[in-house]
Amino acid sequence: MTEPVLQVENLSVDYVVGEGIRAALRDVSFELHPGQVLGIVGETGCGKSTLAHAIPRLLAEPPARIRSGRVVFRGIDLVRLPKWQLPQVRGTGISMVFQEPINSLNPAYRIKDQIAEAIHIRHLRESGKEKGLVSPLAPYDYSKRDLPKAAEVLTKPLVPSLAKRKMRLPLEEDKEKLLREVLEYLRLVRINDPETILGLYPHELSGGMRQRVMIAIALSGRPSLLIADEPTSALDITIQAQVLTLMKELMTEVNTSILFISHDLGVIAEMADAVGVMYAGHIVDLGPVDQVYQDPRHPYTKALMRSVPNRYKTDGPLPSLPGSVPNLVRLPTGCTFHPRCPIARPQCSKDPGPALLPAEGASSSQHLAACYFSRDVLGMP
Amino acid sequence: MTEALVETVDVEKLFPLTQSLADTLAGREKHVIHAVDGVSLQVQRGEAVGLIGESGSGKTTLGWLIARLHDSTGGKILFEGVDITKVKGRDLRPWRKEVQMVFQDPVSSLDPRMRAWQIVGEPIQAQGPITKAQLRARVAEILPHAGLPADTLDLYPHEFSGGGRQRLSLARALALDPKLIILDEPTSALDVAVQAQVLNRLVKLQRDLGLSYLLITHNVAAVRYVADRVAVMYLGRLAEVGPVREVLEHPLHPYTKALLAALPVPEVRRRAARYRVSGEVPTLINPPPGCRFAGRCPFVIDRCRVEEPLLRVIPNHPNHTVACHRAEEIGDLPPEELIGEIPRLPTS
Numbered sequence: 001m002t003e004p005v006l007q008v009e010n011l012s013v014d015y016v017v018g019e020g021i022r023a024a025l026r027d028v029s030f031e032l033h034p035g036q037v038l039g040i041v042g043e044t045g046c047g048k049s050t051l052a053h054a055i056p057r058l059l060a061e062p063p064a065r066i067r068s069g070r071v072v073f074r075g076i077d078l079v080r081l082p083k084w085q086l087p088q089v090r091g092t093g094i095s096m097v098f099q100e101p102i103n104s105l106n107p108a109y110r111i112k113d114q115i116a117e118a119i120h121i122r123h124l125r126e127s128g129k130e131k132g133l134v135s136p137l138a139p140y141d142y143s144k145r146d147l148p149k150a151a152e153v154l155t156k157p158l159v160p161s162l163a164k165r166k167m168r169l170p171l172e173e174d175k176e177k178l179l180r181e182v183l184e185y186l187r188l189v190r191i192n193d194p195e196t197i198l199g200l201y202p203h204e205l206s207g208g209m210r211q212r213v214m215i216a217i218a219l220s221g222r223p224s225l226l227i228a229d230e231p232t233s234a235l236d237i238t239i240q241a242q243v244l245t246l247m248k249e250l251m252t253e254v255n256t257s258i259l260f261i262s263h264d265l266g267v268i269a270e271m272a273d274a275v276g277v278m279y280a281g282h283i284v285d286l287g288p289v290d291q292v293y294q295d296p297r298h299p300y301t302k303a304l305m306r307s308v309p310n311r312y313k314t315d316g317p318l319p320s321l322p323g324s325v326p327n328l329v330r331l332p333t334g335c336t337f338h339p340r341c342p343i344a345r346p347q348c349s350k351d352p353g354p355a356l357l358p359a360e361g362a363s364s365s366q367h368l369a370a371c372y373f374s375r376d377v378l379g380m381p
Numbered sequence: 382m383t384e385a386l387v388e389t390v391d392v393e394k395l396f397p398l399t400q401s402l403a404d405t406l407a408g409r410e411k412h413v414i415h416a417v418d419g420v421s422l423q424v425q426r427g428e429a430v431g432l433i434g435e436s437g438s439g440k441t442t443l444g445w446l447i448a449r450l451h452d453s454t455g456g457k458i459l460f461e462g463v464d465i466t467k468v469k470g471r472d473l474r475p476w477r478k479e480v481q482m483v484f485q486d487p488v489s490s491l492d493p494r495m496r497a498w499q500i501v502g503e504p505i506q507a508q509g510p511i512t513k514a515q516l517r518a519r520v521a522e523i524l525p526h527a528g529l530p531a532d533t534l535d536l537y538p539h540e541f542s543g544g545g546r547q548r549l550s551l552a553r554a555l556a557l558d559p560k561l562i563i564l565d566e567p568t569s570a571l572d573v574a575v576q577a578q579v580l581n582r583l584v585k586l587q588r589d590l591g592l593s594y595l596l597i598t599h600n601v602a603a604v605r606y607v608a609d610r611v612a613v614m615y616l617g618r619l620a621e622v623g624p625v626r627e628v629l630e631h632p633l634h635p636y637t638k639a640l641l642a643a644l645p646v647p648e649v650r651r652r653a654a655r656y657r658v659s660g661e662v663p664t665l666i667n668p669p670p671g672c673r674f675a676g677r678c679p680f681v682i683d684r685c686r687v688e689e690p691l692l693r694v695i696p697n698h699p700n701h702t703v704a705c706h707r708a709e710e711i712g713d714l715p716p717e718e719l720i721g722e723i724p725r726l727p728t729s
Contacts, residue, residue, distance in 0.1 A: 236599070237644065269645065293647065309576075324575065
C-alpha cells in the first residue's frame with residue numbers, strides 16, 4: 001500500500017462559545033491515498049465544514065481549538081506546525097474550493113491576475129526563490145491539449161498599476177509565459193473563449209463559470225490534496241452536473257487526491273471512491289462508497305439513505321428519522337445517536353460506543369462502523 | 382371539466398430595466414426581463430401541482446403572481462372563475478384568506494421578535510377583531526396540524542430547529558383555512574432527514590384538509606412525493622405539463638430530460654458518460670424568438686430558432702402537454718436510456 005497523502009488521527013476540535021464548549025469534531029480518523037477521492041457526507045452541523053477547515057488549519061483559533069489529534073499531510077503534522085509556516089503548505093500542498101465562489105474570488109482583480117498569482121507562487125517555490133514546505137506535483141501533461149493562442153491578449157497590460165502593490169504579482173517574470181499558463185488552466189476547466197474571460201472581473205461571470213475559475217486557481221498550484229467543501233451546492237442542477245462531470249474528468253488528468261465534502265448523498269455517490277458519514281462531529285460509517293451505500297452498517301447511515309426521496313418511488317410516506325441533530329454543547333451520554341436510534345439497546349445510553357470497528361459481516365474489511373451492533377442494522381425496522 | 386381553483390391565462394410579468402437618460406433620448410430599445418412570458422396553468426381543487434425549474438426560470442415570479450404579490454403585466458388570473466387580475470388593495474382581502482404562502486427561508490420569513498402564537502395569529506387578527514385568549518386557543522388548535530406541539534405557543538423562532546421553523550411557517554399558512562397554499566422551495570433549506578418529515582407532513586395535510594398546493598421547487602424528487610401534476614418551467618415559459626408520473630418517467634421535452642439526468646442519485650452506478658446539456662441558462666433580457674431552449678438543445682433544428690413551440694398534446698400521451706417541435710421524433714425515453722452519445726436524429 002502506498003503511503004497516504006493525508007492521515008487524520010483522532011482529531012478533536014472544540015468551539016469555545018458563550019453557552020459552553022461545542023464539540024464540533026470528536027476523534028475523527030481516516031486516511032486519504034494518492035489519487036483517491038474521499039467523500040464526507042452529513043447533515044448541517046455535523047462538523048463536515050469544520051473538518052474541511054481544520055485540515056489546512058484555516059479555522060479561526062480562537063474560538064476554535066484543536067483539542068487533540070494529528071493531521072499528517074505528506075509526513076508533516078499540521079497541528080504541530082507553527083502558524084507562520086502554514087501558508088507554505090497551502091496552495092502548492094493543499095488547496096481548497098468553497099461553496100460560494102463569489103466569496104472566494106477577489107472582486108477587485110481580474111480573473112487573469114487571480115490565477116496568475118497562484119501560478120506565480122508555485123513558480124517561486126519550484127525555483128527555490130521562496131520556501132515551500134512541500135513540493136508541487138509534477139507538471140501535468142498538456143501535450144494532448146491544443147495550446148492556446150496567447151498572442152492576441154498580450155497587448156493588454158497583465159497587471160493594472162494599482163494591483164501591483166496589493167497582490168503578489170510577477171513583476172520580473174516572463175509575462176507571456178505566465179499568461180500562457182493561465183490560459184492553459186482556463187482551458188483545463190473547459191472554459192469556452194478563455195481569452196475573453198481573462199480580462200473580466202468575478203461579478204461578470206455566472207456562478208458555474210466562477211466555480212470553474214476557482215477550480216482552475218486551486219489546481220494551478222498543483223496541490224497534492226484538494227479540499228472541496230460543497231463545491232456545487234450553490235449551483236443550479238444542470239450546472240452542478242456540468243461541474244461534477246468536469247471534476248471527474250480532471251481527476252483522471254491531474255494526480256490530486258480529493259476530500260469532497262457535501263450534504264448531498266447523490267453527489268457523493270457520483271464523485272467519491274470512499275465515503276465517511278458524519279453525525280454530531282464523529283465519523284460513524286466509513287468505507288468504499290458502494291459498500292456504504294448498498295450495505296450501510298450504522299443505523300444513522302441507513303436511516304439517512306432511506307429518507308432521500310427518489311423520483312421513481314412514490315408509495316407511502318417517506319421513512320423519516322425522528323428527532324433532530326443533538327446540541328453539540330450538551331451531547332447525549334453514551335452513543336450520540338442513541339436517542340434517535342431504532343435499534344438502540346440499554347447499554348447504548350451509557351457506553352459512548354466504539355471508535356470505528358470493522359463492520360460485522362460486511363463484504364469488505366475496509367468497511368468500518370462506529371456501532372457495536374452493526375449486524376443488527378441489516379434487520380433495522 | 383370542472384372549474385379550476387386557480388387558473389392563469391397567458392399570464393405575463395415583464396420587469397423593465399432602468400434605462401439611462403441618454404438611451405431614452407436616443408430612442409434605444411428598452412431592455413425588459415421576461416420573467417414570466419405567457420404561462421397558462423390550472424390548479425384544480427384538492428390538487429397538488431409541482432412547478433419545477435432552475436433559478437431564473439420564473440417559477441417564483443409565477444407563484445408571486447398567483448398570490449398577487451406582484452401585479453401581472455399581461456394575461457389573466459382566475460380564482461374559482463373570477464378574474465382577480467385587476468383587483469387591488471382592500472378588495473383583495475377576502476381572497477388573500479384563500480391563498481397563503483410558505484417561503485424557502487424560515488429564518489427570514491419569520492419575525493424574530495414575535496412569539497409562535499403571534500406569528501401564527503397575525504393573519505387571523507388581520508381578518509377581524511379577536512381577543513388574545515381566543516387567538517391563543519385558535520393557534521393552539523392549528524399548531525398540531527403543522528406537526529408542532531401546542532406547548533410551543535410562547536417560543537420565539539430562534540428556539541425552533543430548522544424543520545420546526547418551517548412547520549411554524551406552514552402553521553401560519555394554515556391559520557386562515559386557505560384553499561391554496563403556494564409553497565416556494567419549502568424544503569430547500571432543510572437537511573434530508575428533516576426534509577422527509579416536512580414532505581410527509583405536507584402530504585398528510587393535503588389529504589386531511591383537502592388543500593391545493595402549488596409546490597415551487599427545483600427538487601424533482603420532492604415533487605414526486607407531493608404533487609399530482611407537474612409543470613416544468615424554463616426561461617419564463619412552460620416546457621412540459623403532465624401527471625407527475627408521466628413527466629418524470631416519460632419526459633418528452635429535451636430540457637426535462639436534461640434536468641432529470643442532472644440529478645445526482647444516491648446510488649452507486651456505472652460512472653458512464655451521461656446525457657448532458659451544455660451551456661448555461663441564458664439571460665431573460667430581450668430573449669430571441671423561437672424556442673427558449675434552442676441554444677442548449679442537442680436536438681435543435683432551424684425551425685426551433687424561428688418559431689416558438691406551443692404546448693400541445695402528442696399522440697399516446699394523453700393529459701401530457703409539451704412545447705417542442707420535435708417531441709414525436711425524440712420520444713419519451715427517460716434520460717438513463719439516452720446515456721452516452723446523444724442520438725443524432727435526421728434533420729427534417
